[in-house]
Amino acid sequence: MSSSTGDKLTGKVQELAGKAKEALGDATNNRDMQAEGVADQVGGNATQAKGEVKQTADNLASKVGDAMSGAAGNVRRKTD
16 A cells, blocks of 8 residues: 555544544533544544645656656657
């Protein structure tokens, strides 16, 4: 599993756990637990966003590499 996929998965688990914690805090009128749940959701969303950024960077690097390979091939053909 790529690190971007791992970040997205870890973030989603953290987000869902935060939602559950927030709901439990709501149900028991425990404001601290509710706040922790919200904080966990924010952290989970940030981790998911980090995974998205990594994936975008990997995709961009791959496209740049492909373009460079294509350009190098074109230069070789023109100089032959």
